[in-house]
Every structure is written in structure tokens, then in C-alpha cells.
Amino acid sequence: MERADAARNRARILTAAADLFAARPPHEVTMEDIARAAGVGRGTLYRRYPDRASIAVALLDEHERELQERMLRGAPPLGPGAAPADRLAAFYGAMVELLERHRHLVLGSEVGRSRFETGAYGFWRAHVRSLLLAAEVKEVEALVEILLAPLAPEVYTYQREERGLQPWQITEALLKLPALLR
Amino acid sequence: MERADAARNRARILTAAADLFAARPPHEVTMEDIARAAGVGRGTLYRRYPDRASIAVALLDEHERELQERMLRGAPPLGPGAAPADRLAAFYGAMVELLERHRHLVLGSEVGRSRFETGAYGFWRAHVRSLLLAAEVKEVEALVEILLAPLAPEVYTYQREERGLQPWQITEALLKLPALLR
DNA sequence: GATTAAGTGGACGCCATGTCCAGTTTGCTG
DNA sequence: CAGCAAACTGGACATGGCGTCCACTTAATC
Numbered sequence: 001m002e003r004a005d006a007a008r009n010r011a012r013i014l015t016a017a018a019d020l021f022a023a024r025p026p027h028e029v030t031m032e033d034i035a036r037a038a039g040v041g042r043g044t045l046y047r048r049y050p051d052r053a054s055i056a057v058a059l060l061d062e063h064e065r066e067l068q069e070r071m072l073r074g075a076p077p078l079g080p081g082a083a084p085a086d087r088l089a090a091f092y093g094a095m096v097e098l099l100e101r102h103r104h105l106v107l108g109s110e111v112g113r114s115r116f117e118t119g120a121y122g123f124w125r126a127h128v129r130s131l132l133l134a135a136e137v138k139e140v141e142a143l144v145e146i147l148l149a150p151l152a153p154e155v156y157t158y159q160r161e162e163r164g165l166q167p168w169q170i171t172e173a174l175l176k177l178p179a180l181l182r
Numbered sequence: 183m184e185r186a187d188a189a190r191n192r193a194r195i196l197t198a199a200a201d202l203f204a205a206r207p208p209h210e211v212t213m214e215d216i217a218r219a220a221g222v223g224r225g226t227l228y229r230r231y232p233d234r235a236s237i238a239v240a241l242l243d244e245h246e247r248e249l250q251e252r253m254l255r256g257a258p259p260l261g262p263g264a265a266p267a268d269r270l271a272a273f274y275g276a277m278v279e280l281l282e283r284h285r286h287l288v289l290g291s292e293v294g295r296s297r298f299e300t301g302a303y304g305f306w307r308a309h310v311r312s313l314l315l316a317a318e319v320k321e322v323e324a325l326v327e328i329l330l331a332p333l334a335p336e337v338y339t340y341q342r343e344e345r346g347l348q349p350w351q352i353t354e355a356l357l358k359l360p361a362l363l364r
Numbered sequence: 365g366a367t368t369a370a371g372t373g374g375a376c377g378c379c380a381t382g383t384c385c386a387g388t389t390t391g392c393t394g
Numbered sequence: 395c396a397g398c399a400a401a402c403t404g405g406a407c408a409t410g411g412c413g414t415c416c417a418c419t420t421a422a423t424c
Contacts, residue, residue, distance in 0.1 A: 041373025223404025
């Protein structure tokens, strides 16, 4: 069980980190910056979060949990009860919303490989995999990562900022993919 | 024009870097390691390659150029003359081969965002974009990045190493995507 | 109130990074 | 062929983030 002072500091760290990530590009935020802004020492920070990525992930997890809930128990087509292709389409729509809303945080993750190791990725992965199995397509295992790849934060950020695309355009294009399940 | 000693050192640096990247994981290779293995000083190394990523990119460019040549002027379906969907399929096949052959190098890039800024990415992008335009689909601009996303080195490496997928499985799954152009 | 385990924070050593400049090599020119 | 300017070289150096460590403090339990 978590002690009271530990809980207080965890909260401080997360809000301080959220502010800093919102204010400037991620690699310009050092561990020391976060520690100072949160009013805690370096050691305290490292105790829970060994690096920047793990902080960003913790920040995202909260928001992702809500979406996960809707996917598991919400109304169709996002929740159970609709055809796999329709559920996948709803998932893409919801993910674009999530990415857009937390763009700066998501950018803060700046993770590359470690993205795959987060709990959230495992969840998305299991969800899409079950949809593919239900749709009885071939090559499920490889297809899962292929369908999730366009949702990588780097890809989304690149589309928005370098290519000047609007969220609806990205959604529209993603909605072509569920056709593969039909 | 490049001086003789500069050219000699460039070659030394690239072969030394190739050896090192092949031998151990990328972040364990420091700039100093490369400089020492190449028998040049630190300053010389930094003169041309400001960071690890730019070295890996230089190494890859060579091999990618050959594939680019085949795409531009080779025989169909990779080269001109086939239907867009078939050319896209051939492109996926060739890319999986390329990724597989240079897996360790590709992993060395370890780039995340900066991947989009390489010349090679621009080329792949232009190619896929022209295929999409020829196929007269909607939302071309957003679709380009979506179709290229599964080819990100991180994704491929994850599929191969963490998920234990074989190259042919990945290829097989990728070959479902060209159906979107029909 | 005493005990114990967990939590805290800042000082410290380490190492990679990138810069800088004095010396060297190269290619050109008269 | 000799002399010169520009480009190139390489190692010494300053910088700064990273992660650890440990003496001290605080919270929970009895």
C-alpha cells in the first residue's frame, strides 16, 4: 500500500510534468526540470519513473483507461455487439480523437520501440486481435501490428504538423482499413 | 569537391560504423567508439555526421538507392507498367526484403520522428502517393502515411523479435493492403 | 511513544556530447 | 617545383544530463 506522502508527491510530479510537456518540446524537459517544478528531489522522481517516457505513459494511461472502458462495456459500435469491421472503424475514430486531444503529451512519449511495451498498447493489440479473429481473416498476428502502426504518435504528429492534415482527413483515410475485414 | 583524405576517412567511418552496429545494440555504440574504430578523431567524425542517426541513414541510403532504381526503371510489377495495386504489392515485398537484410542497421537508425526527414522516406512517400493518385482513391494525402506506417523499422523489428513472426507472414499480411486501391 | 519500514532529496561521480583551435595535409597556382 | 590558402584533422576541454547512493525524515503499526 502507498503511503500518504508518496501519493502526494506522485500527484505533484504528474501535474508538474503535464505542465512542462505542454509548454515546450519533450527533449528539452529534463528530469531535473520536472523534479524542481514538482518540488521534489531527484531521487524521489527516479524512485517511480526511471525516465521521461514512463512519466508520459503514466499521464496517458489515465485518459486511455476511459476509452478502454467504453470499448469493453460501452454501446456499439465501439463496444460489443456490432460487426468487427464496424467496431474497428469506431476504434479508429476514437483513437484519432484521443491522439488529437493529447497531442503534446503523446509527443512527449517520444518513445519509438518502448511504445510497444506499454500497457495501453497491449490493450489496443488484444482488442484489434480479437476483432480480426472474429472476422476470420488470415494472417491475424501480423495484421494486428500493421493495423495499429498508423496510430503511432510519431505518424500522427507528422501528419498533423508537417503535412498539415486535419483530424477528419486522417480519420477518413483510416476508415478505409476496416474494409479488409469484410 | 571532396578532398582525398576526406574521402578516405568517410569510407573508414562508414565501414567501422557498419561493423559496430552489426555487433551490438545501437545506443551502446558511442560516437567515440566509431571514431576510434575508424581511426579518426572526434572532430573529424562530427564534421560530417552530427549524430548516430545520420551515420545509420548514410549506410542505408546506399542500399535503398538500388531499390529506388528498380522502382523507377525496373521491370513491372515493381517498375512502371503494372496496375497501381500490383505495384504497391511488389513494393511491400521488396521493402520487407530490404528491412530483413538490414535489420541491424535499420534498428541502428532508432529514429522515431527523424525517420520522416530522410531522403529515402521522401522517395517512398512520393512513390506510394503517385500510385494512389493513379488509382484515383480518396484521401490520398492521409492514406500515404497510413500505408507506409507498417514499414517503420520499429514496427518490423517488434514483429520479428517480440512477436516471433517470420518475414513471409509479414509480407502476406501487408499484401492485403493493396486491395484498398481496387 | 517506540519501532520499523518506506520514502525523501540533494550531493556526487560518470560518461557522452559537441566545440574549438593549433597543427597538418591537400590541391592549386605562379 | 615551391609556396600558399583553404580545407581537413584530431584530441583536449567544457558542459550538462543521468542515475546512484545514503544519511535523514516521515508515516504507519503496535
